[in-house]
Amino acid sequence: MIRQVPTIPIGRDASLSRPVSYRLIALDPLSAARRGVLDTPHGSFETPAFMPVGTQATVKGVVPDLLRQVGSTMILANTYHLALRPGAEVVQSLGGLHRFMGWSGPILTDSGGFQAFSMADRVTLTERGVAFKSHLDGSLLDLTPERAVEIQEALGADVAMCLDQCPALPASKEVIAEAVARTIRWAERCKNAQTRPDQALFGIVQGGSHEDLRGECAEALIAMDFSGYAVGGVSVGEGREEVRKALDVTTHKLPTEKPRYLMGVGRPQDILDAVATGIDMFDCVLPTRNGRNATCLTARGNVKLRNASHKTDSGPIEEGCDCPACLKFSRGYIRHLFLAGEMLGPILASLHNLAYMHRLMREIREAISEARFVRYRAEALEALGSETVQ
Amino acid sequence: MIRQVPTIPIGRDASLSRPVSYRLIALDPLSAARRGVLDTPHGSFETPAFMPVGTQATVKGVVPDLLRQVGSTMILANTYHLALRPGAEVVQSLGGLHRFMGWSGPILTDSGGFQAFSMADRVTLTERGVAFKSHLDGSLLDLTPERAVEIQEALGADVAMCLDQCPALPASKEVIAEAVARTIRWAERCKNAQTRPDQALFGIVQGGSHEDLRGECAEALIAMDFSGYAVGGVSVGEGREEVRKALDVTTHKLPTEKPRYLMGVGRPQDILDAVATGIDMFDCVLPTRNGRNATCLTARGNVKLRNASHKTDSGPIEEGCDCPACLKFSRGYIRHLFLAGEMLGPILASLHNLAYMHRLMREIREAISEARFVRYRAEALEALGSETVQ
Numbered sequence: 132m133i134r135q136v137p138t139i140p141i142g143r144d145a146s147l148s149r150p151v152s153y154r155l156i157a158l159d160p161l162s163a164a165r166r167g168v169l170d171t172p173h174g175s176f177e178t179p180a181f182m183p184v185g186t187q188a189t190v191k192g193v194v195p196d197l198l199r200q201v202g203s204t205m206i207l208a209n210t211y212h213l214a215l216r217p218g219a220e221v222v223q224s225l226g227g228l229h230r231f232m233g234w235s236g237p238i239l240t241d242s243g244g245f246q247a248f249s250m251a252d253r254v255t256l257t258e259r260g261v262a263f264k265s266h267l268d269g270s271l272l273d274l275t276p277e278r279a280v281e282i283q284e285a286l287g288a289d290v291a292m293c294l295d296q297c298p299a300l301p302a303s304k305e306v307i308a309e310a311v312a313r314t315i316r317w318a319e320r321c322k323n324a325q326t327r328p329d330q331a332l333f334g335i336v337q338g339g340s341h342e343d344l345r346g347e348c349a350e351a352l353i354a355m356d357f358s359g360y361a362v363g364g365v366s367v368g369e370g371r372e373e374v375r376k377a378l379d380v381t382t383h384k385l386p387t388e389k390p391r392y393l394m395g396v397g398r399p400q401d402i403l404d405a406v407a408t409g410i411d412m413f414d415c416v417l418p419t420r421n422g423r424n425a426t427c428l429t430a431r432g433n434v435k436l437r438n439a440s441h442k443t444d445s446g447p448i449e450e451g452c453d454c455p456a457c458l459k460f461s462r463g464y465i466r467h468l469f470l471a472g473e474m475l476g477p478i479l480a481s482l483h484n485l486a487y488m489h490r491l492m493r494e495i496r497e498a499i500s501e502a503r504f505v506r507y508r509a510e511a512l513e514a515l516g517s518e519t520v521q
Numbered sequence: 522m523i524r525q526v527p528t529i530p531i532g533r534d535a536s537l538s539r540p541v542s543y544r545l546i547a548l549d550p551l552s553a554a555r556r557g558v559l560d561t562p563h564g565s566f567e568t569p570a571f572m573p574v575g576t577q578a579t580v581k582g583v584v585p586d587l588l589r590q591v592g593s594t595m596i597l598a599n600t601y602h603l604a605l606r607p608g609a610e611v612v613q614s615l616g617g618l619h620r621f622m623g624w625s626g627p628i629l630t631d632s633g634g635f636q637a638f639s640m641a642d643r644v645t646l647t648e649r650g651v652a653f654k655s656h657l658d659g660s661l662l663d664l665t666p667e668r669a670v671e672i673q674e675a676l677g678a679d680v681a682m683c684l685d686q687c688p689a690l691p692a693s694k695e696v697i698a699e700a701v702a703r704t705i706r707w708a709e710r711c712k713n714a715q716t717r718p719d720q721a722l723f724g725i726v727q728g729g730s731h732e733d734l735r736g737e738c739a740e741a742l743i744a745m746d747f748s749g750y751a752v753g754g755v756s757v758g759e760g761r762e763e764v765r766k767a768l769d770v771t772t773h774k775l776p777t778e779k780p781r782y783l784m785g786v787g788r789p790q791d792i793l794d795a796v797a798t799g800i801d802m803f804d805c806v807l808p809t810r811n812g813r814n815a816t817c818l819t820a821r822g823n824v825k826l827r828n829a830s831h832k833t834d835s836g837p838i839e840e841g842c843d844c845p846a847c848l849k850f851s852r853g854y855i856r857h858l859f860l861a862g863e864m865l866g867p868i869l870a871s872l873h874n875l876a877y878m879h880r881l882m883r884e885i886r887e888a889i890s891e892a893r894f895v896r897y898r899a900e901a902l903e904a905l906g907s908e909t910v911q
Contacts (some may be wrong), residue, residue: 467607
C-alpha cells in the first residue's frame, strides 16, 4: 500500500515564507520511515538523503561535477574549519560558500561547536559560549551562539545549525540534563541572532538515551519553531544499540512536518536503523575517509582494495554499480593506484563510496514508497553482514 | 600564405600498413615549424602536440574524462615504473594499458632505460643491456633491447620507444660517440624483437650537440625505417641554448614524412623553440608537477597560488581560460585548498596547467597554418617573460 501524503504547510504560520520546507511523499506502513522532499533556496531533493561532508569547502578529492554525477544533492561544510581557515569573511568576500566551492546545490553548515570541543586546545565552556585555541595556529577564539549564527550567515549555507552542547559519553544523567538546559538556552539565543531570511536554522535535540531529557529538549525547541530538527549526540563513540535507543525515544517526538536530521551518522547499518524511526537526513565522513583508505562500501559489505586478491581482478569495485569508478576501472587497477600512492586511488574509491551511499538512500526511498521498507531493511542488513571483508 | 600539403605515403614501402602514420597539413614559411596529423590505432590527433605524462598509468590526480576535457590527445606512460609495479604481465592480464587506465586515446610508452639510469640503484651498463636494482624493493632487474620491446608489447601502447643510451651531460665527445654507436646497435635489436604489428616503434637519435654524431645516428636509424624518430638526450640538465643547439643540428636531418618527438621537454619556451625546428611531439611532467606545487602556467608566466596576494582574489587562474578550474573556481578558493592541504588544489591546478599546454599547442598549430608562427613565437616568448611570478 502506497500512501501518498498531500503537501503539508510548514511551520506555525504558513503565510511566512521559509527558506527550507519539507513535504512528505510517503509513509512506510510498518515503521516510522518516511519519504519526502526538502525544498531549499538552492534546489529540492528527496529524503531520506545522505549528505557528503566537505569539511574545508571541498568533498575531499571530488570535483563538484563528479559529486553531482554520483548523486549528491545537499552537502555539508564545517563551520569550525572554515572559520579558522580561510575565515568566514574571506568566504563571504568570494561570494559565499556556494560560489566559493563551486557547488550550486543545497549546503548545510554545522555550528562549529562539536569540532571546537573535539579538535581545539584549551576549551573553556561557559554560559556565554565556548572559548578555545585554534588547532591550526594557537590563536584564541570565542564561539558564542550569536557568533555561530553570524559565521554561518557569512558562509551563507541554505541550512545553519544552532550551537549546542554535546557532552562526551558516557556521562551522568545530571551532566546530560545540564547540557540539555544549556542547549535550549543557546538555541533561543541563536534564533534571536538570526538576520538572514534566506537561511534556515535547525535546532538540535540533546539528551543522550534518556527519554525524559530528549522529550524536554524537543518540546522546548519545537516551541521555538525551527525550520528543522537534528538529533545530536548520537555519534560520539557509543555503540549501535545506544544509537537506536536514543533515536527510539527522540525521533517520534519531532514534528511530522519538519525535516529531521541525524548528525554525524553514516554507517549503512545505522542509517537503516535511523530511517526506520523517521530520520530524513544524514551526514558522515565515512564514504570519503574509507575511500582514502582503500576501503570500499558495497551492498555486500566492505571491500579492502589493497588486498592481494584483487591484483588481477578485472571486475569493478561493485558489480552493477554505475559510478565513474566502476564503469571504467577494475579492482586490479585501483589496487595498483593505492599501492603506487597515486591520488586517483582515493579519488575513485571516494566516488564509488559516495555513489554507494546515494544508491542506498534511493533504494530506501523506493522501498518506502512501495511500502516494503521493513523487508528491504532486513535484507540489506543481512547482505551487509557484520563488516564482511572481501 | 597557407600551404596545404597533400597526404604523404609513409615509410619506404607505402604498401605496408603501419600502426602509426603522419600526414603533413601545413608548413610555416619562415621556420621549419610544421602542422600535421598523427594517425594511431586509438585515434588521430593534430601536431605539434603535448603529451601529458601518466608515469604509473595515471596522469596524477586527473580522471580520464577530465583529461580529455582539457584537450589531451596522446598521453605517455613510463615503462620502468609499470614494469616494476604492478608488472607488465598484470597490466596485460587486465586488458593492456588502455583498458587498465581507462584511456581510450593514443598512448606512448618510453623504453624504461632513462628511468633505470636515473632512479634505480647499482646500474650496470653492458652491451647486452642495463642491469639494475629496483628502487622499490631492491630486486635485480635486467633491461635489454629485446626485453624493453617485450615489456612495451605487453603494455600495449600505440607507440613504443627503442632502448637507447643517454649519457649524462656534460660528457666528452668520445663518451657521446660510444653512446651513439650503442644506441644504433640497440635500435637494430629492438626492431628485430618487435612482434606486434599494431604497435609502432620509434628510434631515438642521440649525439649531444655534435652535428656529426647526431647526423650519424639519425642516418643509421633512418636506414632501419622506424615509424617515427625521437630526439633524445636534450632534457638532462643542460640549458635552453644547449637544447636549441642540439635541435638545430638534429631535427632537419629527420625524414619529413615521419613524426618527430622531443623527449622530456615541456617548458613553454623550449617547446616554442623546438617547434621552430620542426618537432611534432612533446612530453613532460611539468604541468602536473607544477600543478601539485601550486604553480600555474599562464600565457603571461607562472602564477604561484600560495601567495597571499590571491587570498581574496575572485578571478580565475588565467583570464579567458575555459578549463574546469578557471570556469568555476577563484584563485582565492584554490589558494585555500592548497593551504588546507586539500587534494582538490593539486587536481584543479593540474587541470589548468594541462589545459594551458594544450591551448599553447593549438595556438602554435593555428599560427603555423596561418603562416605567422615566427611572429606568434616571438610574442608568446615576450608575454611569458623570464619566469614572471604573479
